[in-house]
Amino acid sequence: xxxxxxxxxxxxxxxxxxxxxxxxxxxxxxxxxxxxxxxxxxxxxxxxxxxxxxxxxxxxxxxxxxxxxxxxxxxxxxxxxxxxxxxxxxxxxxxxxxxxxxxxxxxxxxxxxxxxxxxxxxxxxxxxxxxxxxxxxxxxxxxxxxxxxxxxxxxxxxxxxxxxxxxxxxxxxxxxxxxxxxxxxxxxxxxxxxxxxxxxxxxxxxxxxxxxxxxxxxxxxxxxxxxxxxxxxxxxxxxxxxxxxxxxxxxxxxxxxxxxxxxxxxxxxxxxxxxxxxxxxxxxxxxxxxxxxxxxxxxxxxxxxxxxxxxxxxxxxxxxxxxxxxxxxxxxxxxxxxxxxxxxxxxxxxxxx
Amino acid sequence: xxxxxxxxxxxxxxxxxxxxxxxxxxxxxxxxxxxxxxxxxxxxxxxxxxxxxxxxxxxxxxxxxxxxxxxxxxxxxxxxxxxxxxxxxxxxxxxxxxxxxxxxxxxxxxxxxxxxxxxxxxxxxxxxxxxxxxxxxxxxxxxxxxxxxxxxxxxxxxxxxxxxxxxxxxxxxxxxxxxxxxxxxxxxxxxxxxxxxxxxxxxxxxxxxxxxxxxxxxxxxxxxxxxxxxxxxxxxxxxxxxxxxxxxxxxxxx
Ligand code: HEM
Ligand code: HEM
Ligand code: FES
Numbered sequence: 001x002x003x004x005x006x007x008x009x010x011x012x013x014x015x016x017x018x019x020x021x022x023x024x025x026x027x028x029x030x031x032x033x034x035x036x037x038x039x040x041x042x043x044x045x046x047x048x049x050x051x052x053x054x055x056x057x058x059x060x061x062x063x064x065x066x067x068x069x070x071x072x073x074x075x076x077x078x079x080x081x082x083x084x085x086x087x088x089x090x091x092x093x094x095x096x097x098x099x100x101x102x103x104x105x106x107x108x109x110x111x112x113x114x115x116x117x118x119x120x121x122x123x124x125x126x127x128x129x130x131x132x133x134x135x136x137x138x139x140x141x142x143x144x145x146x147x148x149x150x151x152x153x154x155x156x157x158x159x160x161x162x163x164x165x166x167x168x169x170x171x172x173x174x175x176x177x178x179x180x181x182x183x184x185x186x187x188x189x190x191x192x193x194x195x196x197x198x199x200x201x202x203x204x205x206x207x208x209x210x211x212x213x214x215x216x217x218x219x220x221x222x223x224x225x226x227x228x229x230x231x232x233x234x235x236x237x238x239x240x241x242x243x244x245x246x247x248x249x250x251x252x253x254x255x256x257x258x259x260x261x262x263x264x265x266x267x268x269x270x271x272x273x274x275x276x277x278x279x280x281x282x283x284x285x286x287x288x289x290x291x292x293x294x295x296x297x298x299x300x301x302x303x304x305x306x307x308x309x310x311x312x313x314x315x316x317x318x319x320x321x322x323x324x325x326x327x328x329x330x331x332x333x334x335x336x337x338x339x340x341x342x343x344x345x346x347x348x349x350x351x352x353x
Numbered sequence: 354x355x356x357x358x359x360x361x362x363x364x365x366x367x368x369x370x371x372x373x374x375x376x377x378x379x380x381x382x383x384x385x386x387x388x389x390x391x392x393x394x395x396x397x398x399x400x401x402x403x404x405x406x407x408x409x410x411x412x413x414x415x416x417x418x419x420x421x422x423x424x425x426x427x428x429x430x431x432x433x434x435x436x437x438x439x440x441x442x443x444x445x446x447x448x449x450x451x452x453x454x455x456x457x458x459x460x461x462x463x464x465x466x467x468x469x470x471x472x473x474x475x476x477x478x479x480x481x482x483x484x485x486x487x488x489x490x491x492x493x494x495x496x497x498x499x500x501x502x503x504x505x506x507x508x509x510x511x512x513x514x515x516x517x518x519x520x521x522x523x524x525x526x527x528x529x530x531x532x533x534x535x536x537x538x539x540x541x542x543x544x545x546x547x548x549x550x551x552x553x554x555x556x557x558x559x560x561x562x563x564x565x566x567x568x569x570x571x572x573x574x575x576x577x578x579x580x581x582x583x584x585x586x587x588x589x590x591x592x593x594x595x596x597x598x599x600x601x602x603x604x605x606x607x
Contacts, residue, residue, distance in 0.1 A: 011367045024386045031393035039397070039404045044525040047403070055396055059389055075364070076377050082366045105524075109450035110538035121534035130580065134534065188530035192399040198392075251361070290363040302365040
């Protein structure tokens with residue numbers, strides 16, 4: 001974790017994940033080529049590979065974009081999220097191969113440099129149907145490149161989480177650009193209704209899944225999706241009632257929204273502690289984690305924090321904000337103002353009687 | 354001491370997958386993988402014009418009359434009884450890239466040549482990606498020139514302007530939107546443009562394009578390739594091909 005940055009920290013799960021991912025991709029590419037050649041032995045092989053790489057990248061992007069919301073909806077999908085960055089990098093490499101071949105095949109061997117040809121051959125930038133769809137793919141590739149290049153945790157720490165997160169939200173811009181790339185390019189040439197249907201279903205799936213997840217999250221936070229959330233009742237000491245201890249299973253947490261920030265309230269060993277919901281690693285939701293070996297364990301990649309101080313156990317050094325807690329009967333009261341990251345807080349002891 | 358409750362499964366990447374989650378993944382991951390792989394089987398046959406008959410032919414050299422206008426082409430005498438068809442076959446000429454034949458080839462225009470290159474043909478349209486041409490003596494017997502082209506009248510035709518190299522088989526598909534920028538590169542490099550028209554019977558008709566002075570139109574149609582276009586002009590039967598003669602300024606985007 002925070003001690004040293006290795007290129008990649010390997011374990012069995014990541015290994016199995018990558019084997020499945022890479023075998024599927026390689027299988028896809030060769031099946032695509034093999035099936036194309038079944039129909040005619042005198043085909044333009046370069047064109048087949050351009051389409052194989054492009055479609056593989058586009059399909060993988062749908063999987064990548066689905067994992068986030070799916071694992072918000074059910075923790076069963078978390079193992080897919082665990083190594084999502086390798087899917088992201090794989091997707092980027094497929095896109096790069098697609099672009100390399102498209103540039104060589106459609107733009108080289110002529111009277112202009114391929115990169116110049118890409119932007120000046122078709123200049124109908126203000127026309128919808130005749131729009132140069134290649135440019136949309138080019139911008140998307142730049143975004144994907146920035147994400148892949150800054151994917152390592154080193155960048156996450158040094159760019160700071162908000163900047164890095166903003167960069168990652170760029171994937172949605174890239175997705176939008178690529179839908180445009182496919183609709184105004186491949187779908188104008190390949191007019192078979194199944195292709196249009198497939199791209200449409202993919203788009204509705206991605207947008208719908210994100211909307212459903214956003215609605216569910218808003219419901220859980222007790223906040224409407226639009227407009228102002230209801231103001232929580234802050235008592236004279238600056239504490240907020242977040243509900244009963246009986247709502248929280250042992251070794252698990254409940255998530256409450258305090259001053260617009262999510263707070264994870266854990267119950268373990270007959271005590272209650274409250275800490276920020278945001279994991280220092282990649283902003284994973286700690287409140288969906290579990291107490292394992294006495295530590296709050298993040299559901300995404302297993303970073304750990306001591307519940308009564310928000311500090312990672314040695315040798316690690318991550319620190320997250322804690323919140324003062326007290327109990328009134330079975331009701332939990334949490335301070336509306338966080339403590340500085342790593343501030344020790346005495347847990348509230350549940351009266352067993 | 355571990356506080357893991359067997360009923361409250363929790364996945365931690367570096368510790369391994371708990372049993373119920375493992376069962377779920379053993380079902381879900383194969384479905385996901387097979388679902389993705391299915392596209393490798395479904396997509397290829399749905400792509401437009403990729404299984405057309407455009408092919409490379411294995412004839413390495415040709416003898417005929419090299420002509421420069423409207424676009425470079427080679428007129429090759431037909432052998433045997435040609436009946437009512439022309440005495441000559443017309444083969445379009447390009448260079449080996451997105452180019453016209455090299456200057457060393459074109460300096461032999463209006464001479465008989467032995468021409469080496471790679472021919473591609475689709476239906477009755479043939480292009481030769483020309484490598485070299487050496488002058489030869491005209492044939493001792495038979496015609497050495499095709500008849501002057503004969504006018505078939507004025508027509509208004511709708512179709513697509515393609516580049517005469519990719520369309521016959523170098524690229525599949527060698528037309529429409531995805532191929533547009535490539536066609537622009539080809540035409541600006543001097544590959545002969547061809548106007549493809551589908552008649553009511555579903556046959557393809559091919560027309561060489563010529564301006565009113567009999568010259569090439571390449572640079573004037575760059576903005577019209579790959580889109581439906583209407584051209585009104587004089588159709589001329591020339592060797593075994595058609596030439597459509599019109600002012601490119603009057604070509605209409607549909
Ligand atoms: C290459 C290294 C990558 C790493 C390490 C990485 C890791 C992450 C992490 C940890 C998040 C969660 C951020 C948050 O919610 O605060 C995230 C978000 C996201 N990343 Fe990546 N990613 C990488 C590349 C990519 C690429 C190339 C793509 C897509 C092509 C991608 C797709 C996404 C998406 C869709 C999100 C949206 C947030 C969500 O669904 O939770 N990632 N990425
Ligand atoms: C400068 C960047 C790009 C260029 C010049 C480019 C060019 C092309 C071209 C020419 C085609 C049509 C291929 C054909 O049917 O023969 C195409 C299709 C496609 N491209 Fe791109 N592309 C670029 C970026 C991307 C990126 C980043 C993606 C990422 C997913 C992508 C995904 C696709 C897909 C899915 C198709 C449809 C493939 C099919 O017909 O099955 N492209 N692209
Ligand atoms: S986000 Fe990676 S461990 Fe928490």
